[in-house]
Amino acid sequence: MPPLTNPLMPPAHPFDFDAVTEDGDTLHEECGIFGVVGVTDAANFVALGLHALQHRGQEAGGIVSYAPDTGFNSARRFGYVRDNFTKQSLMETLPGTIAIGHVRYSTAGSKGQTAIRDVQPFFGEFSMGGAAIAHNGNITNANALRRELIERGSIFQSSSDSECIIHLMARSLQRDIPARMEDALRRVEGAFSVVAMTRTKLIGVRDPLGVRPLVLGKVGDGWCLSSETCALDIIGAEFVREIEPGEMVVITAAKGVESIRPFRPQPPRFCIFEHVYFSRPDSIIGGRSVYETRRQIGVELAREAPMDADLVCPVPDSGTPAAIGFAHESGIPYGMGIIRNQYMGRTFIEPTEQIRNMGVRLKLNVNRALIQGKRVILVDDSVVRGTTSRKIKEMILDAGAAEVHFRIASPPTAWPCFYGVDTPQREKLLAATMSEDEMRVHLGVDSLKFISLDGLYRAVGEAQGRNASCPQYCDACFSGEYPVKPADMLEQGFKMKAAE
Numbered sequence: 001m002p003p004l005t006n007p008l009m010p011p012a013h014p015f016d017f018d019a020v021t022e023d024g025d026t027l028h029e030e031c032g033i034f035g036v037v038g039v040t041d042a043a044n045f046v047a048l049g050l051h052a053l054q055h056r057g058q059e060a061g062g063i064v065s066y067a068p069d070t071g072f073n074s075a076r077r078f079g080y081v082r083d084n085f086t087k088q089s090l091m092e093t094l095p096g097t098i099a100i101g102h103v104r105y106s107t108a109g110s111k112g113q114t115a116i117r118d119v120q121p122f123f124g125e126f127s128m129g130g131a132a133i134a135h136n137g138n139i140t141n142a143n144a145l146r147r148e149l150i151e152r153g154s155i156f157q158s159s160s161d162s163e164c165i166i167h168l169m170a171r172s173l174q175r176d177i178p179a180r181m182e183d184a185l186r187r188v189e190g191a192f193s194v195v196a197m198t199r200t201k202l203i204g205v206r207d208p209l210g211v212r213p214l215v216l217g218k219v220g221d222g223w224c225l226s227s228e229t230c231a232l233d234i235i236g237a238e239f240v241r242e243i244e245p246g247e248m249v250v251i252t253a254a255k256g257v258e259s260i261r262p263f264r265p266q267p268p269r270f271c272i273f274e275h276v277y278f279s280r281p282d283s284i285i286g287g288r289s290v291y292e293t294r295r296q297i298g299v300e301l302a303r304e305a306p307m308d309a310d311l312v313c314p315v316p317d318s319g320t321p322a323a324i325g326f327a328h329e330s331g332i333p334y335g336m337g338i339i340r341n342q343y344m345g346r347t348f349i350e351p352t353e354q355i356r357n358m359g360v361r362l363k364l365n366v367n368r369a370l371i372q373g374k375r376v377i378l379v380d381d382s383v384v385r386g387t388t389s390r391k392i393k394e395m396i397l398d399a400g401a402a403e404v405h406f407r408i409a410s411p412p413t414a415w416p417c418f419y420g421v422d423t424p425q426r427e428k429l430l431a432a433t434m435s436e437d438e439m440r441v442h443l444g445v446d447s448l449k450f451i452s453l454d455g456l457y458r459a460v461g462e463a464q465g466r467n468a469s470c471p472q473y474c475d476a477c478f479s480g481e482y483p484v485k486p487a488d489m490l491e492q493g494f495k496m497k498a499a500e
């Protein structure tokens, strides 16, 4: 008899060569969302949008569309958008002029063991019709909500925190879907950018602090919502504006955009790490080019932590704009001392232990001819556990560098994120247990400097730096000051900064 398999699980988990780092030594944005209304073959637009947002989640993706003659249709798949949502046979099952989609890394729930039931968009059938939702962020009171909903009879289909929204909508007594969403989201704490759809309406919402991004675009006679502006470019949409923190927009092809304010206004706290790392450099955030902000981080870093050296090298790809800024400000030549293999991708072939042990060498290689004999400044976006940084330093020294200096384009990451970014537990974060000098010794580099929090704020356009009494951004992973109480984590024993 063949072995029994769980139909909700993938047949084999793909080994992601693109994601190769040492022991999960990187931060992952967990989701990208996209929706469109008022265009023919809306699902094709969504597939292209999700493809542009693939950096926000590579584990799985899904699309829901609606057409009057077929009703709601849904497809959820593991793997990259390009490997699934380019197949004509699949896209033909997603007709209609309205559609939404989601790419995920893995949100709260079955981390690393995603079941297809955890892949969004989620769908609910209500008395007034169906609705699908896709969520980017993390609900920080999901455990309590889930317990309450299950006690009152809700039957959950997934392990995802996002499913709470559908069940809260089902329990609302409001007469239409947008009003039910308002009801549901008022019960939710944490970070959420949501795109949702009914048969005729595309809905977008950002949490009151606006932690995660969401933008509005115009495409032909239709409208679209996206996590980032780079996904508007790919479908030829025009950027209209960002959805404001705490705003809900209800969009129909006939009436356009209606704006609602369901939440009590609060000072915004957008995720500052979107500027540093998560968003694509060709996106625009808060009216600023992400590329230009990262370049400016490099400029600030060179002013704060100068070093006499022969070469400035980025750790590709995310360290590149900051390295360009550092080189420009310091006057030290810039060079591609590390080359990234662009063609790794995913495979279902299980790699041997020997290949796994190659770790970061599978993805990055040193440009020996450039490095040899030089005092090298390496610019990277962040240090998480430090294992990848150590390997890179060894590769640079093996190639004959005379000195290795690390310059990091973010402050020390000493606290986990509970708002939709996958970070290791606090004790696994290098900066949570070591001082800067201890980290330098641990990494075995000649010098190590991080940009200061004020320097980072200046680079994102806050000329006076961080306002300590009312910070302009969420920077909890650096400061330990969480703008929304992480209720579920506190219940599990997590200790906030003041309680340490």
Ligand code: SF4
Pocket (backbone or CB within 6 Å): 211, 271, 272, 273, 274, 416, 417, 418, 419, 420, 421, 474, 475, 476, 477, 478
């Ligand atoms: S904790 Fe860090 S990664 Fe998470 S939302 Fe805040 S700034 Fe962004």
